[in-house]
Amino acid sequence: MSNERKMCLIKDLKPFRDEWRLTLKLLHSWKQTTSYGGDTLECVLVDQTGAKIQASCKRSQITRVQRYLRVGEWKVIDTVKITGVGVGQYRPTTQQYKMTIIGDTSITPSDYRNDNHFLNLANYEEIGNGKLKPHFLIDIMGQVTDLGPVAMVQAKGNDMKRVHFRLRDTSGHEVACCLWGKYAEQFESVEEANDESIICLIRFAKISEYRGEKQITNAFDASLVFLNPTMEEAIDFKQKLTVARSFVQLKPLTQTGVGSILGVRDTIYVLLGLVGNLLIEDPEILPQPIRDLVGKSFCFGLAISLVQSILRIESVSEPVSLIETNSSTLSGGELLAIDHINENSSEDVSTPSNKRKEDECDQMDMTSTSKKLCTNIIKVEKTKTD
Numbered sequence: 023m024s025n026e027r028k029m030c031l032i033k034d035l036k037p038f039r040d041e042w043r044l045t046l047k048l049l050h051s052w053k054q055t056t057s058y059g060g061d062t063l064e065c066v067l068v069d070q071t072g073a074k075i076q077a078s079c080k081r082s083q084i085t086r087v088q089r090y091l092r093v094g095e096w097k098v099i100d101t102v103k104i105t106g107v108g109v110g111q112y113r114p115t116t117q118q119y120k121m122t123i124i125g126d127t128s129i130t131p132s133d134y135r136n137d138n139h140f141l142n143l144a145n146y147e148e149i150g151n152g153k154l155k156p157h158f159l160i161d162i163m164g165q166v167t168d169l170g171p172v173a174m175v176q177a178k179g180n181d182m183k184r185v186h187f188r189l190r191d192t193s194g195h196e197v198a199c200c201l202w203g204k205y206a207e208q209f210e211s212v213e214e215a216n217d218e219s220i221i222c223l224i225r226f227a228k229i230s231e232y233r234g235e236k237q238i239t240n241a242f243d244a245s246l247v248f249l250n251p252t253m254e255e256a257i258d259f260k261q262k263l264t265v266a267r268s269f270v271q272l273k274p275l276t277q278t279g280v281g282s283i284l285g286v287r288d289t290i291y292v293l294l295g296l297v298g299n300l301l302i303e304d305p306e307i308l309p310q311p312i313r314d315l316v317g318k319s320f321c322f323g324l325a326i327s328l329v330q331s332i333l334r335i336e337s338v339s340e341p342v343s344l345i346e347t348n349s350s351t352l353s354g355g356e357l358l359a360i361d362h363i364n365e366n367s368s369e370d371v372s373t374p375s376n377k378r379k380e381d382e383c384d385q386m387d388m389t390s391t392s393k394k395l396c397t398n399i400i401k402v403e404k405t406k407t408d
Contacts, residue, residue: 027100032073035119037104044069045132047096049140050114050226052243053084063087064244066114066226067099067121068140076107076114077121090129096136100128111157112241114226141225141255146195149229149236159226159241163259164189166220167196172210177202185209189222189238192262199224199238205247212249221256221263223248 027043035042046067054064063084065077079087091097103122107113123129144160145153154160170186177184185206190196199222201209212220225248228241240247250256 031071032067032069032075032117033071035075035104035121037106037119040101040103040124040126042102042104043098043100044102045096045134046099047136047140048091048093049074050093050244050246051088051091054243064114065091070134070136072138072140073117074115074140075117075119075121077102077123079123083123083125083127087123087129096132096134098128098130098132099123100130101126112159112228112244113157114159114241114244116158139253139255141223141253143255146189146191146193146197149197149238150195152236154229156229156231159228159244160238161223161225162189162197162227162238163221163223163256164191164197165263166212166222169209169212169220172206183207187222192259197238198232198235200232201240201247203240205240205245208247208249219250221250221260223251223253223256 027041029043029045032044032046046069049066049068051063051065054062056062059080061081061084063079065079065087066074067077068074091099101124103124104119105122107118107120141161141163144162146164148154149160149162166187167190168186168188172183172185174181175184176182182202183206185201187199187209188196189199201224223246224238224240225246226241226244227238228245230237230239248256
């Protein structure tokens with residue numbers, strides 16, 4: 023009898039027989055219409071090991087399958103036909119076989135429980151360098167940046183909604199995205215939101231190429247889009263994003279351009295030789311060089327010029343005014359710690375003479391709008407000492 027048949031896994035399936043019995047969970051299903059197959063219901067099923075397989079049923083079986091096989095539920099599926107998947111594009115799994123649910127297939131409840139979503143998140147670098155094959159659909163999660171408006175455009179003679187944006191991972195890598203139709207409509211409610219607060223998960227997404235750049239888009243109706251998902255993987259991503267976020271937020275306090283630096287990834291790397299992955303709450307365990315920075319201010323100068331339509335930024339490589347330091351003069355681009363600055367020393371700070379001579383040579387062919395590097399005098403803010 024079928025209920026006495028041995029359970030097997032997806033990796034055991036072969037096309038030579040139909041008497042297979044498996045415990046499977048439905049991850050996703052969608053209807054598909056083709057000229058050669060008519061209306062079908064396509065499914066992605068997963069077993070206890072996380073192995074996935076695409077399953078399909080013809081129009082006559084759709085109603086029954088939708089009634090007994092629901093997303094997120096584990097079922098015992100008995101008697102299915104196994105065939106090869108060929109070399110078609112946009113395959114939702116890497117499995118070499120495909121399952122077909124037939125009239126003799128039985129679908130019954132299972133006692134097995136596992137709430138895992140079985141995500142297989144793609145690596146951004148592997149998307150960019152072409153290591154991931156475009157004929158396999160992928161899962162991708164990231165922070166939404168550069169979110170454009172949801173626009174109505176013409177596509178193949180029909181009006182369709184479209185939205186462009188970029189996804190960024192916790193390491194700062196980005197990939198372009200373009201979603202169409204119902205997937206673009208999901209962004210209508212978040213168009214006015216701050217991009218930094220939007221986390222997007224796209225399941226079974228298609229890798230394409232647009233204007234020489236890799237792009238993620240939906241694979242017709244086979245994809246799933248989640249905005250700010252609450253699953254464990256999304257929570258872990260948000261935590262890593264909070265720790266690894268590398269940006270400089272300046273809040274001008276005076277006309278001299280003095281500001282407060284909230285976070286600089288590169289500075290962390292210069293000081294420690296690495297970027298931490300954990301948020302340290304106890305200041306006593308911080309390295310002494312970091313603790314020595316408490317209460318100090320930093321100052322640096324920049325010379326900005328436009329040469330042949332290229333914006334060049336040069337940092338001043340000499341100490342500004344009276345700066346106490348226990349080490350030798352830092353090279354250009356590094357930060358200088360200010361322990362104490364005499365009030366008389368906070369006079370005009372300008373670019374060194376040798377740098378001015380070089381700049382004058384560079385300015386010979388400049389236009390009148392770019393001859394003057396800077397009209398404001400940079401002043402050094404006095405710091406209070408205990």
